[in-house]
Amino acid sequence: xxxxxxxxxxxxxxxxxxxxxxxxxxxxxxxxxxxxxxxxxxxxxxxxxxxxxxxxxxxxxxxxxxxxxxxxxxxxxxxxxxxxxxxxxxxxxxxxxxxxxxxxxxxxxxxxxxxxxxxxxxxxxxxxxxxxxxxxxxxxxxxxxxxxxxxxxxxxxxxxxxxxxxxxxxxxxxxxxxxxxxxxxxxxxxxxxxxxxxxxxxxxxxxxxxxxxxxxxxxxxxxxxxxxxxxxxxxxxxxxxxxxxxxxxxxxxxxxxxxxxxxxxxxxxxxxxxxxxxxxxxxxxxxxxxxxxxxxxxxxxxxxxxxxxxxxxxxxxxxxxxxxxxxxxxxxxxxxxxx
Amino acid sequence: xxxxxxxxxxxxxxxxxxxxxxxxxxxxxxxxxxxxxxxxxxxxxxxxxxxxxxxxxxxxxxxxxxxxxxxxxxxxxxxxxxxxxxxxxxxxxxxxxxxxxxxxxxxxxxxxxxxxxxxxxxxxxxxxxxxxxxxxxxxxxxxxxxxxxxxxxxxxxxxxxxxxxxxxxxxxxxxxxxxxxxxxxxxxxxxxxxxxxxxxxxxxxxxxxxxxxxxxxxxxxxxxxxxxxxxxxxxxxxxxxxxxxxxxxxxxxxxxxxxxxxxxxxxxxxxxxxxxxxxxxxxxxxxxxxxxxxxxxxxxxxxxxxxxxxxxxxxxxxxxxxxxxxxxxxxxxxxxxxxxxxxxxxxxxxxxxxxxxxxxxxxxxxxxxxxxxxxxxxxxxxxxxxxxxxxxxxxxxxxxxxxxxxxxxxxxxxxxxxxxxxxxxxxxxxxxxxxxxxxxxxxxxxxxxxxxxxxxxxxxxxxxxxxxxxxxxxxxxxxxxxxxxxxxxxxxxxxxxxxxxxxxxxxxxxxxxxxxxxxxxxxxxxxxxxx
Numbered sequence: 001x002x003x004x005x006x007x008x009x010x011x012x013x014x015x016x017x018x019x020x021x022x023x024x025x026x027x028x029x030x031x032x033x034x035x036x037x038x039x040x041x042x043x044x045x046x047x048x049x050x051x052x053x054x055x056x057x058x059x060x061x062x063x064x065x066x067x068x069x070x071x072x073x074x075x076x077x078x079x080x081x082x083x084x085x086x087x088x089x090x091x092x093x094x095x096x097x098x099x100x101x102x103x104x105x106x107x108x109x110x111x112x113x114x115x116x117x118x119x120x121x122x123x124x125x126x127x128x129x130x131x132x133x134x135x136x137x138x139x140x141x142x143x144x145x146x147x148x149x150x151x152x153x154x155x156x157x158x159x160x161x162x163x164x165x166x167x168x169x170x171x172x173x174x175x176x177x178x179x180x181x182x183x184x185x186x187x188x189x190x191x192x193x194x195x196x197x198x199x200x201x202x203x204x205x206x207x208x209x210x211x212x213x214x215x216x217x218x219x220x221x222x223x224x225x226x227x228x229x230x231x232x233x234x235x236x237x238x239x240x241x242x243x244x245x246x247x248x249x250x251x252x253x254x255x256x257x258x259x260x261x262x263x264x265x266x267x268x269x270x271x272x273x274x275x276x277x278x279x280x281x282x283x284x285x286x287x288x289x290x291x292x293x294x295x296x297x298x299x300x301x302x303x304x305x306x307x308x309x310x311x312x313x314x315x316x317x318x319x320x321x322x323x324x325x326x327x328x329x330x331x332x333x334x335x336x337x338x339x
Numbered sequence: 340x341x342x343x344x345x346x347x348x349x350x351x352x353x354x355x356x357x358x359x360x361x362x363x364x365x366x367x368x369x370x371x372x373x374x375x376x377x378x379x380x381x382x383x384x385x386x387x388x389x390x391x392x393x394x395x396x397x398x399x400x401x402x403x404x405x406x407x408x409x410x411x412x413x414x415x416x417x418x419x420x421x422x423x424x425x426x427x428x429x430x431x432x433x434x435x436x437x438x439x440x441x442x443x444x445x446x447x448x449x450x451x452x453x454x455x456x457x458x459x460x461x462x463x464x465x466x467x468x469x470x471x472x473x474x475x476x477x478x479x480x481x482x483x484x485x486x487x488x489x490x491x492x493x494x495x496x497x498x499x500x501x502x503x504x505x506x507x508x509x510x511x512x513x514x515x516x517x518x519x520x521x522x523x524x525x526x527x528x529x530x531x532x533x534x535x536x537x538x539x540x541x542x543x544x545x546x547x548x549x550x551x552x553x554x555x556x557x558x559x560x561x562x563x564x565x566x567x568x569x570x571x572x573x574x575x576x577x578x579x580x581x582x583x584x585x586x587x588x589x590x591x592x593x594x595x596x597x598x599x600x601x602x603x604x605x606x607x608x609x610x611x612x613x614x615x616x617x618x619x620x621x622x623x624x625x626x627x628x629x630x631x632x633x634x635x636x637x638x639x640x641x642x643x644x645x646x647x648x649x650x651x652x653x654x655x656x657x658x659x660x661x662x663x664x665x666x667x668x669x670x671x672x673x674x675x676x677x678x679x680x681x682x683x684x685x686x687x688x689x690x691x692x693x694x695x696x697x698x699x700x701x702x703x704x705x706x707x708x709x710x711x712x713x714x715x716x717x718x719x720x721x722x723x724x725x726x727x728x729x730x731x732x733x734x735x736x737x738x739x740x741x742x743x744x745x746x747x748x749x750x751x752x753x754x755x756x757x758x759x760x761x762x763x764x765x766x767x768x769x770x771x772x773x774x775x776x777x778x779x780x781x782x783x784x785x786x787x788x789x790x791x792x793x794x795x796x797x798x799x800x801x802x803x804x805x806x807x808x809x810x811x812x813x814x815x816x817x818x819x820x821x822x823x824x825x826x827x828x829x830x831x832x833x834x835x836x837x838x839x840x841x842x843x844x845x846x847x848x849x850x851x852x853x854x855x856x857x858x859x860x861x862x863x864x865x866x867x868x869x870x
Contacts, residue, residue, distance in 0.1 A: 105479065105480075106480070108433050108434040108438070108478065111433075111434055112388070112389060112390060257390075284480070288480070288483050288484035289442075289480035289481065289483065289484045290445060290449070290456075290481070290484035290485060291484065293445065293446055293449035294449040294452075294454075296449070297449045297450040297452075298452070
C-alpha cells in the first residue's frame with residue numbers, strides 16, 4: 001500500500017467518524033445546499049408560472065369535467081368510432097364468444113324495426129355491457145351509445161375516456177336528479193343514435209332483478225322511439241357483483257318485440273310495461289314461448305324481482321339461475337380404470 | 340312505383356334474353372320481327388307494417404266470419420294448419436310469413452285462455468318437413484314450445500287412426516281429412532299464395548286430406564279440364580276442391596282462413612342475384628360484370644356445389660296483403676291481389692313458347708330437380724300460368740331450357756326413380772299410366788312406409804306430377820328441351836336439342852319456318868292474361 005492510499009483511507013475514516021458524531025448525515029448536508037423543485041419553480045417569472053393568490057381572495061372551484069359533466073363528443077367522431085368497431089368486432093366479440101358463448105334468440109322480432117331505438121336489458125354483471133353490445137344486430141350495433149353510471153364509469157381520468165371509447169358510454173346520473181344526462185341522451189337519440197340502458201340502475205346484488213327505473217321509458221316517450229326489451233340470462237354466473245375474476249359459462253340473450261308507448265301511458269307505467277316485457281322474456285327463456293305468453297296474458301309471469309322472502313330463500317328460489325358451486329377437486333371417484 | 344309487366348316485341352336492338360337453365364343461366368338471341376318476350380311486373384311495394392296488417396286482418400275478417408278473438412274461448416280445441424315446404428319459392432328469408440301469423444294467432448289464443456292447441460304442417464302427400472324446415476316456417480319460439488310435446492307435427496295422410504271421413508260431394512267425391520283438424524272447434528289455416536292456384540278450399544281439402552280424397556281431383560281427366568289450374572273459375576281442380584269445401588262446411592268443420600300474398604322480389608334489389616330480375620337492356624356495367632362473374636363461377640363448379648348454393652338462397656319476398664275470415668270470401672280477395680302482381684296482358688297466341696326453367700319447383704326444395712319435376716315445372720306450372728288461353732296455340736311447340744339430369748334424390752323421391760325407370764320406359768301417355776300403374780304405386784307398402792317414417796314423397800306423387808302436365812301434352816304438338824341430358828329427355832318423351840337455334844330449327848318441322856315465338860321471362864313469376 002502506498003503512502004497516498006494510506007492517507008485516503010485515514011481521511012475516509014475521519015469523515016465516517018464525523019458523520020457518526022453530528023446529527024445529520026452527508027446527504028442531508030448536500031441536499032441543504034441544493035434548490036428544491038418547488039423553489040426552482042417559484043423563481044420562474046409569473047406569466048410562465050401560475051399566479052399566486054392574494055390574501056383574502058377566494059378562488060372559485062373549477063367545474064368538474066368528470067362524472068355527469070364528462071364530454072363524450074370526441075368518442076362519437078369517426079376515428080374513435082372506427083377504433084370502437086375494431087375493438088368490438090376484433091376483441092370484445094371473440095372474447096364474449098369464449099367467455100359467455102351466447103345463444104341469441106328473438107332477433108327476428110327486430111326485422112321491422114327501423115331507425116333508432118332504446119334497448120333495455122336486465123343487469124347482472126359487468127359482462128352484460130360487452131355481451132349485449134356485441135349481440136345487438138346491425139345496423140344498431142355500431143351506432144349505439146350506452147347509458148353508464150356517471151359516478152362509477154366516469155369517476156376518474158382513466159375510466160372516463162376508456163368507457164367512452166371502448167363501449168361508447170355516455171354518463172347517466174343515478175345518484176341525484178339532473179336534467180343534463182336526460183337532455184344529452186335525448187339529443188343523441190334525436191340525432192339517430194340508439195341507446196342501450198340497464199333500467200335497473202345497477203347490477204343485481206343477489207341474482208334477482210331490481211325495479212326498473214323510468215329512464216328508458218322517459219327517453220322513448222320524449223324522443224318517440226320504441227324500446228326493445230332484452231333479457232340476459234347467465235352473466236351472473238360469469239362475473240356476478242362482488243367477484244373480480246370471471247368464469248366461463250353459457251348465456252342466453254332474448255330480444256323482445258319492440259314496445260311503443262301508448263297515448264295514455266306515462267314513463268312510470270311504460271317502465272312497468274318494459275319490465276313486464278323483460279319478465280315475459282325471462283319466462284320464455286325458462287319455459288317456452290307459448291307458456292310464457294299464456295302466463296303473460298293471465299298476469300302470472302314470474303317477477304324479475306323474485307319472491308319477497310328471506311335472503312336464503314331468495315337465493316334458494318334462484319335454482320339453476322343461481323351461482324353454481326365451483327368444483328374444488330378434479331379427482332373423479334370412483335375411477336374404475338384404476339381398479 | 341313498380342312498373343307492371345309488359346310484352347316486348349323483339350327487334351334487332353333487343354339484347355340477348357336471360358334464360359334460366361337449372362342452376363345456371365343462358366343468354367339467348369331470339370329471332371327479331373317474329374318474337375316477343377313477356378316480362379313480369381316489378382315487385383309490388385310490400386306492406387309497411389306487416390305485424391299491424393296481420394293484426395288488422397285477424398280482427399276484421401272477410402265473409403260471414405267473426406273476428407278471431409270472438410272465436411276463441413277457454414277449453415276449446417284449436418288447430419292451426421299451415422302450408423308446407425313447397426311454399427313460398429324460393430323459401431323466404433326469416434322471419435317466414437307463417438311464423439308471423441301463427442305467433443299472432445297464438446297470442447290471441449293465449450289471451451283467450453285457450454290451452455288445447457295443435458299445429459299441423461298441411462303437406463298432403465308431400466314429404467314430411469324436417470325439424471330445420473319446420474323451425475324456418477314457424478320460427479324457433481313456436482317450434483320449441485309445441486314440437487317437444489308432440490303438438491306440432493306433419494300431417495300423415497296414411498294414418499287411418501288420424502283421418503276422418505267427412506262425406507261425399509254431389510258428384511260422389513269422398514272427403515277425408517285430418518281427424519284433429521276435423522274435430523277441432525276451430526281450424527285456423529295459414530296460407531301463402533305464391534300463385535293463384537294456392538289457397539281457398541284447396542288448402543284444407545287437399546293439404547289435410549288423404550289419397551282416398553285426393554284421387555278425385557288429382558287425376559288426368561280433371562287436369563285436362565283445368566284450363567288453366569291457375570285460374571280458379573276455369574279449373575276443374577278447384578271446382579272439385581270447392582265441392583269438397585262445401586261438404587266440410589256443411590259437416591260443421593269451422594275454418595278460419597288466413598291467406599297472404601307476396602311480391603315478386605325473388606332475387607332482391609341488391610347483391611349479385613339482383614341482376615336476374617332486371618330487364619336486360621337496363622343491366623349496368625356492374626350488373627353485366629356480376630353476371631359474367633357469376634356465370635364463369637357456376638360453369639366451373641360441380642353440380643353438387645351449384646345446387647347447394649342455389650338451394651341455400653333465401654328470397655327477400657315481402658308480404659303484399661293478408662286477409663282472413665271465411666274461406667271463399669278471403670280467397671277472392673287473395674286471388675285479386677295475386678293477379679295484381681302476376682297478370683300481364685298478352686294479345687293472341689304464338690306458334691312457339693320458350694321458357695328457361697329455374698333450379699327450383701315446389702317439390703325439390705332442399706332436393707334435386709329430377710327429370711319428372713322438370714316436366715312438371717315446364718308443362719305443369721309454367722305452361723299453365725295463363726288466364727283465357729295458353730300463350731301458345733294448339734299444336735304449337737314448347738321449348739324449355741334445363742339440364743334435366745338423370746338424377747334423383749334417393750330419400751325424397753324414391754317412387755320417382757321407379758316411375759322413371761319402369762313406367763315411363765313403358766309409356767308416357769298419362770291416361771294409360773293412370774289406368775295401368777297408379778293403384779300399384781299408391782298402395783305400395785314400402786313407399787307408404789317411407790312417406791310416413793322417412794322424408795319421401797308418397798308413392799303416387801310422381802303420377803300427379805305427370806298428370807300436372809296432361810293439359811299441356813294434350814295442347815302441344817311438340818316439346819323440346821334445350822341443353823338436357825339426351826337420354827333423360829327422350830325418356831320423358833320429348834326431343835332434345837343442343838342449342839336454342841337447333842330447337843327452333845326442329846320446331847319449324849311442326850309449325851313452319853316463320854313461326855312466331857313467345858318467351859316467358861319467368862321467374863320472377865308472371866301470368867299471361869291472353870286475349
